[in-house]
């Protein structure tokens with residue numbers, strides 16, 4: 001990506017392909033915040049803060065809030081510590097929180113900022129590919145409750161999102177592959193041609209994916225602009241997530257946790273199976289999706305003894321409405337339908353499909 005691009009949502013702008021420090025300073029010149037805070041995890045403190053602060057004069061005065069990396073820190077305990085730190089450091093409603101990190105930082109930081117003193121401004125500077133194409137956008141903020149994902153949170157939008165792809169230089173490859181799953185999802189639910197372009201990539205490295213960031217953002221933005229509170233259309237973004245979140249939750253406290261996108265990739269495969277079973281999605285499309293997912297996520301799998309436990313977690317998923325489970329499934333690649341009822345048995349079959357493929 002060579003040139004800077006501005007994507008305007010209904011409430012804020014997303015600046016893509018820019019120098020984050022310079023753009024942050026430009027933003028801050030138009031405001032008069034009482035105090036600046038930067039929320040980071042240990043890795044973004046090490047790899048991203050030096051890059052950002054070397055180009056931003058304003059950050060010299062900022063207070064730094066640093067947490068440990070990892071999903072387990074998207075918790076009420078860490079949120080409480082952050083509210084306490086903000087209080088001790090004299091934050092008020094006219095202060096700004098700058099979220100410098102991946103989806104954990106933007107989810108947690110957005111939640112902490114939006115609830116502190118009934119709401120202070122925040123800006124997202126995503127540093128993972130997943131947060132650039134997905135997590136930092138759309139106004140969902142929140143924390144996990146025990147091992148249930150995103151159980152407590154609120155819709156609250158940042159004042160600006162600043163995307164500087166140089167942060168990807170230090171991001172481990174497994175994080176890039178994880179984000180690729182959410183990009184594939186954007187194609188699967190909304191744009192067949194985009195999915196084909198992505199699925200033709202043999203290697204998913206930043207140099208191949210950076211030019212696709214804008215498309216993913218546009219797809220997410222268009223959906224969220226039309227349905228910010230997830231009353232209808234936005235549910236299409238949940239494709240792969242009903243089962244994917246359950247798989248992610250199941251492995252969260254194990255010795256081999258899955259990255260968010262890795263779990264979603266498995267969830268998408270299981271839910272594509274359901275799409276064939278329930279919506280008569282063409283089976284050749286399932287095969288193409290399966291080939292792509294198994295190519296990039298071959299080492300990620302579940303085994304028979306885990307099926308019932310994962311299925312139980314699907315039923316506890318927050319999308320459960322009354323006695324029935326509603327999923328977002330594919331009519332075909334590029335076309336997603338919402339509020340599709342799925343039975344317990346069908347979910348179990350889709351998990352079995354993940355293990356065995358079509359032969360069993």
Ligand SMILES: NC(=O)c1ccc[n+]([C@@H]2O[C@H](COP(=O)([O-])OP(=O)(O)OC[C@H]3O[C@@H](n4cnc5c(N)ncnc54)[C@H](O)[C@@H]3O)[C@@H](O)[C@H]2O)c1
Pocket residue numbers: 041042043044047048069070071074101102103104105107127128129130131134135136137138139140141149150167168169170171172175178260
């Ligand atoms: N709010 C939403 O709409 C939404 C959407 C999708 C996902 N999410 C959430 O996002 C979270 C996952 O986000 P993520 O995948 O970005 O994970 P993450 O925030 O945990 O970041 C992944 C890892 O990369 C490290 N890191 C971040 N940037 C780096 C860089 N530039 N160089 C080196 N290391 C770096 C982090 O320290 C962490 O260890 C999950 O909690 C998920 O639920 C939210």
